[in-house]
Each structure stands twice: as structure tokens, then as C-alpha cells.
Amino acid sequence: xxxxxxxxxxxxxxxxGVAVRFLVSATAVENYPLGTLGTNIIGALVVGIxxxxxxxxxxxxxxxxxxxxxxxxxxxxxSTFTRDAIGALDIGNMIIAALYxxxxxxxxxxxxxxxxxxxxx
Numbered sequence: 304x305x306x307x308x309x310x311x312x313x314x315x316x317x318x319x320g321v322a323v324r325f326l327v328s329a330t331a332v333e334n335y336p337l338g339t340l341g342t343n344i345i346g347a348l349v350v351g352i353x354x355x356x357x358x359x360x361x362x363x364x365x366x367x368x369x370x371x372x373x374x375x376x377x378x379x380x381x382s383t384f385t386r387d388a389i390g391a392l393d394i395g396n397m398i399i400a401a402l403y404x405x406x407x408x409x410x411x412x413x414x415x416x417x418x419x420x421x422x423x424x
Contacts, residue, residue: 309368316373324378346379350386 324342331338353370356362362370371386384407391400 304365312365312369313373313376316369316375317377320374320377320379322377323374342379343381346375346381347385349378350375354386 324338327342328338331341350371353362353367353375357364357367388400388404391397391403
């Protein structure tokens, strides 16, 4: 598959994922992260399903790129985060996976706090 075709597939998937995430967030309870929690969990579930089917040659590489790199990235960055953590576990790097998860969450929270402080919120 050409690079240009791959990019086009990712863009289409990402656009759909972002639109669906927006719709979910727009209908979620105000000031409560159920929309985000739901999209993160669903995104992670979709990534797991797609990767499992690709491993069994049920889904094509194009469908994998469309759904995981495209749709799920637009829908939920968390799905990519969990895929990376599982990737470290798959090659036996439990310590690296644990550090990655811990550091990502902690620094993510700190970054949000810093961003809020920068805006004097």
C-alpha cells in the first residue's frame, strides 16, 4: 500500500472518529467525564478487537489502519496509549509497561494542571 493511500485512509478514519467523539461528548452529562471515559474504553476495546482479527487474517491491513490509527485515534487517544502498553507487555517488558502507564498518567495530570495554571483558570 502506498504512503499516500495510507495517509488518506488514516485521515478518513480519524475524521469519523473525531465526529463520533464530538457527538458522544455533546450528549454526555455536563461536568462529568462519562463521555471521555466511555470513548476511551470503547476505543481500547475496538483496538483490541481489530488487532485480534488482523492477527487471525480476518481484517486487512487497510481496515486495521482505518480503524486503529484512524478512527480510534480520532475517537480516543487512550486506545493508542493502551495498545502501546500492551505492546511492551507482549515483548516481556513488564517494568517498561508499568513505567509507561504510570508516567503517562501522572505527567498527563500534571500537564493538565500546568495548562490550567498557564491560563489562570
